[in-house]
Amino acid sequence: MNAPDGKPDGISGGAAPAGANSLSRRDADAVFHPYTNAIANREDGPLVVTRGDGVYVWDEDGEKYLEGMSGLWCASLGFGEDRLAEAAARQMRELPFYHGFSQKSHPPQIELAERLLALAPVPMAKVFFCNSGSEAADTAVKMIWYLNNALGRPQKKKIISRFKAYHGVTIAAASITGVPVNHAAFDLPLDGFLHTDMPHFYRYGEDGETEEGFATRCADNLNRLIEEEGPDTVAAFFAEPVMGAGGVIVPPATYFEKIQAVLKKHDVLFVADEVICGFGRTGEMWGSQTLGLKPDILTCAKALTSGYLPISAVMVNDRVFDAIAPKTAEVGVFGHGFTYSGHPVPAAVAVETLKIYEEIDLIGRVKERSGTFLARLYGFADHPLIGETMGLGLVGAVEIVADKDTKTPFDPAAAVGPWLVGRAQKRGLILRAMGDRVAFSPPLVISDSEVNDMFDRFADALAETADAAATGGFTGN
Numbered sequence: 001m002n003a004p005d006g007k008p009d010g011i012s013g014g015a016a017p018a019g020a021n022s023l024s025r026r027d028a029d030a031v032f033h034p035y036t037n038a039i040a041n042r043e044d045g046p047l048v049v050t051r052g053d054g055v056y057v058w059d060e061d062g063e064k065y066l067e068g069m070s071g072l073w074c075a076s077l078g079f080g081e082d083r084l085a086e087a088a089a090r091q092m093r094e095l096p097f098y099h100g101f102s103q104k105s106h107p108p109q110i111e112l113a114e115r116l117l118a119l120a121p122v123p124m125a126k127v128f129f130c131n132s133g134s135e136a137a138d139t140a141v142k143m144i145w146y147l148n149n150a151l152g153r154p155q156k157k158k159i160i161s162r163f164k165a166y167h168g169v170t171i172a173a174a175s176i177t178g179v180p181v182n183h184a185a186f187d188l189p190l191d192g193f194l195h196t197d198m199p200h201f202y203r204y205g206e207d208g209e210t211e212e213g214f215a216t217r218c219a220d221n222l223n224r225l226i227e228e229e230g231p232d233t234v235a236a237f238f239a240e241p242v243m244g245a246g247g248v249i250v251p252p253a254t255y256f257e258k259i260q261a262v263l264k265k266h267d268v269l270f271v272a273d274e275v276i277c278g279f280g281r282t283g284e285m286w287g288s289q290t291l292g293l294k295p296d297i298l299t300c301a302k303a304l305t306s307g308y309l310p311i312s313a314v315m316v317n318d319r320v321f322d323a324i325a326p327k328t329a330e331v332g333v334f335g336h337g338f339t340y341s342g343h344p345v346p347a348a349v350a351v352e353t354l355k356i357y358e359e360i361d362l363i364g365r366v367k368e369r370s371g372t373f374l375a376r377l378y379g380f381a382d383h384p385l386i387g388e389t390m391g392l393g394l395v396g397a398v399e400i401v402a403d404k405d406t407k408t409p410f411d412p413a414a415a416v417g418p419w420l421v422g423r424a425q426k427r428g429l430i431l432r433a434m435g436d437r438v439a440f441s442p443p444l445v446i447s448d449s450e451v452n453d454m455f456d457r458f459a460d461a462l463a464e465t466a467d468a469a470a471t472g473g474f475t476g477n
Ligand SMILES: Cc1ncc(COP(=O)(O)O)c(C=O)c1O
Pocket: 072, 131, 132, 133, 134, 135, 137, 166, 167, 168, 169, 240, 244, 245, 273, 274, 275, 276, 301
């Protein structure tokens, strides 16, 4: 089985110079940041983004940046969609809060559930709402455990995912996640959470192996793992259609077909994590459609509101719901849910977001724009510093290597990926480094000329990186 490289997910800060009363300095004194080197932030402060419009954001000094990552893979409609602001304000005035506990409901949650069921890539029965991708993953795990207790097989509880998978940071989600920084010093993963191969042919394909052969080997390894653990102990397999934070990994063509056959053979539920892929990112509404997944449970979040308000959803099929429902009657309730599950304001914003997607023919737009995006992305394939170029729809990545022929990476201590991302930021382009893989995931409403602008800026930053590599100095970020 292949193993993760263990490098931290380097989100380059590229902090703004901090005057005594700057927002950056005030932040450094007051905010404990997610996914940030706390000492570096305390010393240098963060880049403080104060406003946005279209595919651009501005920092506190008025510098403009093309947001090549849609924030955190989420602002699909860009940063200035008034209709979403209006939908939120309308709902705030009408019914600012209500909940779904104890057989209560409200119109936005009902309409959103209906719309999601109508859009689902495979027939789904019900929708459970949460507030984040992590909560959705934890909820899916708890549903699966509950289901197997309800079916009288309490030993069938283990969860399998892949090295470098990203499913979030709450305790179960972080355990499913296969990234070392999410486990190190947190005493995770919990027992019963296992990891198998990530389907990254460039890094883990063996000499002389075809992509098809690699896909078969990944499926065989999964089969072996399930058989070694005991199929009666393995409950579910979690996968993103395209691994996002793991480096934008598009699996080989037959990978999911083979994996799903293994799951079926051992009666293991399949959870598709569509938190990044959902809502058009891969060129279809769902990554499951692009890659042929037939999940029993599907989680989604992020672009569900274009990132404007937090909400996530867990869709379950009949098989899952029908197994769980009688147990809730026996116990009295399904003893899980959040104060803000299906909150009316984000739910109303999600409904409006889905209406906009339909009106602007989002999928058609992504397919059209993808031509330019992929042509520019793959245009870097011959660059001496780029080992792999990978993408589909409007998501992609390049992997920076020290030696293209031997695929030898740079010394992780040089943090070349974050350095390159820092150079891009100085050129007004925000990207994200995952180790030495640099990701592109722009707002889905990006224009052709903005796609070109994004890659032109990246090309300049890459040229500077190549110069630094030639002279041996990745300094001064
Ligand atoms: C595929 C995937 N699943 C789950 C999550 C966790 O979502 P959140 O950060 O909303 O908890 C993320 C976040 O990036 C993600 O990319």
